[in-house]
Amino acid sequence: MNIQNYPLSGGYDELINADHQPRSSARALFDHLATLTAAELNERRAAVDAAIMTMGITFTIYSDGNNIDRAWPFDIIPRIMGLDEWRRIELGLRQRLTALNLFINDLYNEQSIVKDGIFPREILTSSKNFRPQCAGHMPRFGVWAHICGTDLVRDSDGTIYVLEDNLRVPSGVSYMLENRMLMKRLFPELFELCSILPVDDYTTRLHDTLAALSPRSGERPIIAVLTPGIYNSAYFEHSYLAQQMGAVLVEGSDLVVGTDNNVYMRTIDGLRRVDVIYRRIDDDFLDPEIFRPDSALGVPGLMRAWRSGNVGIANAPGAGVADDKVVYTFVPKIIRYYLDEDPIIPNVPSYLCMRDDEREFVLANLDKLVVKPANESGGYGMLIGPRASERERAQCKERVCADPRNYMAQPTLLLSTAPTLVGDGLAPRHLDLRPFVLQSENHYVTMGGLTRVALREGSLVVNSSQGGGSKDTWIVEARN
Amino acid sequence: MLSRVAENLYWMARYLERAENTARLINATGQVLLDLPRGALFGWDVLIHVAGLDRLFAQSYSRHDEASIMRFLISDESNPGSIVSCVHRARENSRTLREVLPRLAWERINALYLFVNGRSAHAIDRARRHNILDELIERRQSVVGLLMDCMSHDVAYQFIKLGRYIERADMTTRILDISAAVLVPRHQVPEDPAIGLLWMAVLKSLHAYQMYRRHFAVHVRGADVLRFLLKDPHFPRTVRYCLDEVEGSLAQLPRYGGPLKLVRIAQRRLGGLRLDGLTAASRHEYLDAVQSDLARIHAEISVEYFHQGEQNPAPLEALAAG
Numbered sequence: 001m002n003i004q005n006y007p008l009s010g011g012y013d014e015l016i017n018a019d020h021q022p023r024s025s026a027r028a029l030f031d032h033l034a035t036l037t038a039a040e041l042n043e044r045r046a047a048v049d050a051a052i053m054t055m056g057i058t059f060t061i062y063s064d065g066n067n068i069d070r071a072w073p074f075d076i077i078p079r080i081m082g083l084d085e086w087r088r089i090e091l092g093l094r095q096r097l098t099a100l101n102l103f104i105n106d107l108y109n110e111q112s113i114v115k116d117g118i119f120p121r122e123i124l125t126s127s128k129n130f131r132p133q134c135a136g137h138m139p140r141f142g143v144w145a146h147i148c149g150t151d152l153v154r155d156s157d158g159t160i161y162v163l164e165d166n167l168r169v170p171s172g173v174s175y176m177l178e179n180r181m182l183m184k185r186l187f188p189e190l191f192e193l194c195s196i197l198p199v200d201d202y203t204t205r206l207h208d209t210l211a212a213l214s215p216r217s218g219e220r221p222i223i224a225v226l227t228p229g230i231y232n233s234a235y236f237e238h239s240y241l242a243q244q245m246g247a248v249l250v251e252g253s254d255l256v257v258g259t260d261n262n263v264y265m266r267t268i269d270g271l272r273r274v275d276v277i278y279r280r281i282d283d284d285f286l287d288p289e290i291f292r293p294d295s296a297l298g299v300p301g302l303m304r305a306w307r308s309g310n311v312g313i314a315n316a317p318g319a320g321v322a323d324d325k326v327v328y329t330f331v332p333k334i335i336r337y338y339l340d341e342d343p344i345i346p347n348v349p350s351y352l353c354m355r356d357d358e359r360e361f362v363l364a365n366l367d368k369l370v371v372k373p374a375n376e377s378g379g380y381g382m383l384i385g386p387r388a389s390e391r392e393r394a395q396c397k398e399r400v401c402a403d404p405r406n407y408m409a410q411p412t413l414l415l416s417t418a419p420t421l422v423g424d425g426l427a428p429r430h431l432d433l434r435p436f437v438l439q440s441e442n443h444y445v446t447m448g449g450l451t452r453v454a455l456r457e458g459s460l461v462v463n464s465s466q467g468g469g470s471k472d473t474w475i476v477e478a479r480n
Numbered sequence: 481m482l483s484r485v486a487e488n489l490y491w492m493a494r495y496l497e498r499a500e501n502t503a504r505l506i507n508a509t510g511q512v513l514l515d516l517p518r519g520a521l522f523g524w525d526v527l528i529h530v531a532g533l534d535r536l537f538a539q540s541y542s543r544h545d546e547a548s549i550m551r552f553l554i555s556d557e558s559n560p561g562s563i564v565s566c567v568h569r570a571r572e573n574s575r576t577l578r579e580v581l582p583r584l585a586w587e588r589i590n591a592l593y594l595f596v597n598g599r600s601a602h603a604i605d606r607a608r609r610h611n612i613l614d615e616l617i618e619r620r621q622s623v624v625g626l627l628m629d630c631m632s633h634d635v636a637y638q639f640i641k642l643g644r645y646i647e648r649a650d651m652t653t654r655i656l657d658i659s660a661a662v663l664v665p666r667h668q669v670p671e672d673p674a675i676g677l678l679w680m681a682v683l684k685s686l687h688a689y690q691m692y693r694r695h696f697a698v699h700v701r702g703a704d705v706l707r708f709l710l711k712d713p714h715f716p717r718t719v720r721y722c723l724d725e726v727e728g729s730l731a732q733l734p735r736y737g738g739p740l741k742l743v744r745i746a747q748r749r750l751g752g753l754r755l756d757g758l759t760a761a762s763r764h765e766y767l768d769a770v771q772s773d774l775a776r777i778h779a780e781i782s783v784e785y786f787h788q789g790e791q792n793p794a795p796l797e798a799l800a801a802g
Contacts, residue, residue, distance in 0.1 A: 265482055268733065268734065
């Protein structure tokens with residue numbers, strides 16, 4: 001397997017430079033790959049696929065009224081980044097989440113950023129994810145978003161940008177951990193050749209982050225992972241994290257809030273108190289007493305218990321207010337306002353459709369821009385201008401004019417690529433990176449994160465629900 | 481332990497047990513049928529009676545031939561008692577149990593599911609059936625062995641055992657009832673060689689033939705087979721053995737009083753049974769009563785552990801320290 005014929009796509013490639021040479025962090029990998037034939041490599045890939053099926057690493061998609069379990073599409077060529085570059089990104093991610101938490105806490109309390117004219121009140125009042133029911137509450141450490149999945153992309157000039165902050169129920173971290181386990185099983189020799197930094201301590205750190213939210217001190221807190229259930233696309237991850245943390249995996253119907261405003265779970269011994277809930281269901285479904293009354297997934301009275309300080313909830317209800325693509329455009333200002341620092345990782349330049357002049361520009365340049373709705377995830381409702389049809393662009397224009405607050409636009413970035421095993425050879429495929437950032441008593445950033453890759457040639461959509469796959473992500477120490 | 485988790489463990493075990501028993505039953509019956517003369521007194525449809533699925537079968541099948549019955553019992557997803565359905569449900573249950581079960585258990589159950597899903601259609605074919613069902617049994621036994629050796633024998637494990645042994649006892653009574661399901665023509669004497677073959681099939685379907693001969697009797701006679709499979713305390717598929725296991729597991733759970741009382745009733749019924757001179761009709765009636773005992777034990781376990789406390793979330797304080 002050699003890289004002389006690797007068809008560079010013209011953008012930035014993570015592993016191979018413009019002279020068809022491996023970047024320094026990837027040299028050991030390619031030296032080793034050069035000793036393997038295409039047949040050997042395909043054999044390893046087949047072994048990986050078999051392991052994924054047996055281990056049941058799947059995600060669920062809903063199609064034609066059925067839930068289908070799909071094997072997790074995994075590419076065996078890792079994505080590699082040097083530790084020096086990663087350290088800077090890590091600082092940037094920490095800075096960003098610290099500022100976002102100060103921002104959320106401010107919005108639900110003093111609202112000084114609004115009063116000081118930095119953040120427009122109309123965005124707040126029209127925000128779908130601002131929960132007035134949370135106003136006046138101060139969770140422990142003033143932290144609302146304890147677990148954040150930040151999507152990073154690299155443009156053709158090599159600059160890394162934050163594409164979005166996922167602060168509601170970000171998923172994918174279990175795949176990051178499983179990817180590493182698969183690579184260790186299948187390519188153990190690479191872990192001797194390259195100094196790959198470990199990722200395994202995530203679940204321990206997640207446990208500590210959650211345990212710090214316990215209202216009862218001096219006891220081993222009971223932590224529950226609240227899942228919508230087996231038909232949720234991320235169910236695999238919910239059970240995986242519960243298992244790894246020694247937490248209890250619960251569904252809404254397993255929990256009950258007592259007249260004493262404590263949360264209990266139904267066990268064979270009767271009711272047992274729960275201290276911390278890592279919820280993987282959206283605000284809307286959390287508590288039918290407060291939010292959607294038709295929710296069967298949630299727990300009646302949960303908000304009462306939380307507001308009384310009797311249970312920690314991560315992420316806190318209402319934290320999603322900062323997970324909004326319009327709010328996103330203000331993050332650099334938010335960082336400066338609360339921390340008095342310049343952002344370490346830049347935002348992608350963005351245009352807000354609520355501003356007349358910017359909307360004019362967006363509508364006049366639909367063929368060059370990516371237009372995104374404020375509150376969708378999974379790539380839904382997005383227009384990739386240069387690849388859209390005339391009709392799709394016209395429909396997008398109608399949607400934007402009908403609800404300008406709900407749309408923003410960005411230039412189409414040429415996402416970086418990495419070599420991916422396609423047939424018998426390597427071909428470039430576009431990718432992004434989702435590190436996971438934790439904050440409660442302490443901060444923690446995963447070593448690397450989940451690299452998602454668009455497996456279709458030329459595609460820029462990396463979501464697993466839309467044909468994306470993933471790679472193991474290596475942060476490597478430089479070797480002399 | 482969460483009540484829902486306990487319930488899922490219990491059902492996972494029941495479904496796995498049922499799938500394996502069905503596979504055994506089919507294999508043993510297949511072997512015996514080969515020895516019977518054409519037009520003999522029982523055929524494949526006996527298996528449908530045993531499973532208690534006559535009505536469901538009649539709804540979707542018009543022919544009672546081997547292929548239809550095999551499809552119905554092995555690969556028909558619309559039959560909740562088919563092997564495919566049982567393994568599928570066991571897998572869905574165990575999926576919610578990944579944080580309780582050893583990781584390898586999930587992998588093996590998942591692999592069992594993938595195996596059954598990929599092969600069940602081939603098992604309709606007589607030539608391949610035996611090997612496929614044998615492998616299924618082997619894979620399921622590896623799950624049982626893994627749980628026995630790699631899972632703490634804690635409360636969670638007891639729920640697995642409860643499900644396994646209640647299902648097994650139930651299946652054993654159903655298999656014993658096979659003879660009542662067969663219409664014995666009046667002119668045939670009870671010790672007709674074909675009847676002997678049938679009792680042998682009963683023993684073989686439970687992998688009990690060898691142990692029966694070694695510990696109990698050389699000749700295969702109805703009353704002896706019945707006595708062995710109901711009352712023997714050592715062979716792990718007898719009703720007596722299963723009830724003893726259920727009793728032992730219950731003793732490790734909180735509030736076992738209610739269910740245990742019902743186990744005792746079932747044990748007494750076994751102890752009191754007189755087998756000599758039992759007619760086919762009274763045998764059927766008796767086995768029916770044992771099945772009802774098992775159903776009541778199941779219902780009591782369900783109320784006590786799976787659905788308790790659903791009506792009254794308070795008072796709570798006393799339990800909080802737990």
